Amino acid sequence: MEIKREPISDFRVRQLRARDLLRGDLEGEDLERYVEERVLTTTVDKAVAWAQGNSIYPLTFGLACCAIEMMSIVGSRLDIARFGFEAFRGSPRQADLIILSGRVSIKMAPIIRRIWDQMLEPKWAISMGACCSSTGVFNNYALVPADKFMPVEVHVPGCPPRPEALAHGILKLRDKVQGRPQGKWRDRYEARGTEEIVPYNPSDDATGVNVFGSGDTAGA
Ligand code: SF4
Known part of the structure; x- marks a missing residue:
């Protein structure tokens, strides 16, 4: 984003014109020019996408060494709060971004997949490292690579990627969120019909639901 510095006198002129407008003193051509300069038209979809892209809440979730780099993006050096991304949430039900920061073992994959499934739509994933x-x-x-068992929106390369690289990946994600129709991930990836079918067995305890059995593969 370009930061434009304007002389303080311009602000004063604008203040006075705003005051005139509020008082009803602006008329005719002046009023038309004032409105043209300030009115922005868009669609609801674009406005929602703009808001979503600037208020993504990542999940507090780290896997390995990359997670240390991930943590630093909220610090003063990078200050990811500038883009509305700093509110790391403690529950998947309050997060809409998971940053997979580190190596994923085959044992860990079903746990991550369950966390992903618990997140509310629309949701996104960044694979870091x-x-x-x-x-x-x-x-x-x-x-196991992350995109073997869940959809990944942005891959950030490196070992580990610097926090700046992750910030770049986050901005790429923001562009994607703002630049295309939103929706559930299965709609975005045309993945309807690939849902996992977990046979219901009343004798299963709750922890058995949505965890792959031996030899199963992810439905995504
Ligand atoms: S990519 Fe490098 S820094 Fe990241 S988890 Fe793997 S070994 Fe660690």
């Missing part, structure tokens, strides 16, 4: 996107330096049987 080489491990999460491609298993990185730990390229072995124990790890």
Whole structure:
């Protein structure tokens, strides 16, 4: 965003014109020019997308070394609050962004998927670091890339990515949120019909629901 500095005298002129408008002293051409300069027309969809893109709440969630870099984005150096992203939430039900910051083991994947499923729509995911996107330096049987079991909107490369890189990824996400029709992730990715079918078994305890059994694969 470009920051424009204006001489203080311009502010004074505008203040006086605003006062004239409120008093009903502006008429004719002056009134028309005043309104043209200040009225912005848009659609409700665009206004909602603009608001959503500038008020995303990330989940308080870290996986490994990348999480240390992620934490620093709320500090004074980067101050992600400038973009409305700083309110890290403690519950998936209050968050609409999950930053997958670190390596994902096969054991951890179903837990992350459950957290993702608990988040409310519309929701987004950023994969931070080489491990999460491609298993990185730990390229072995124990790890799984994030987009094998859930949709990922933006991949931030690096090991670890610098906080500036994550901030860049967040701004890319903001562009995506603002630049296209919103909706649930299955609608965005045309993933209707790929839902996991978990057979209902009354004898299962609650923790058994929505967790992959051995040999199962993610429906996404
Ligand atoms: S990408 Fe590098 S810094 Fe990030 S979790 Fe993997 S090893 Fe750690």
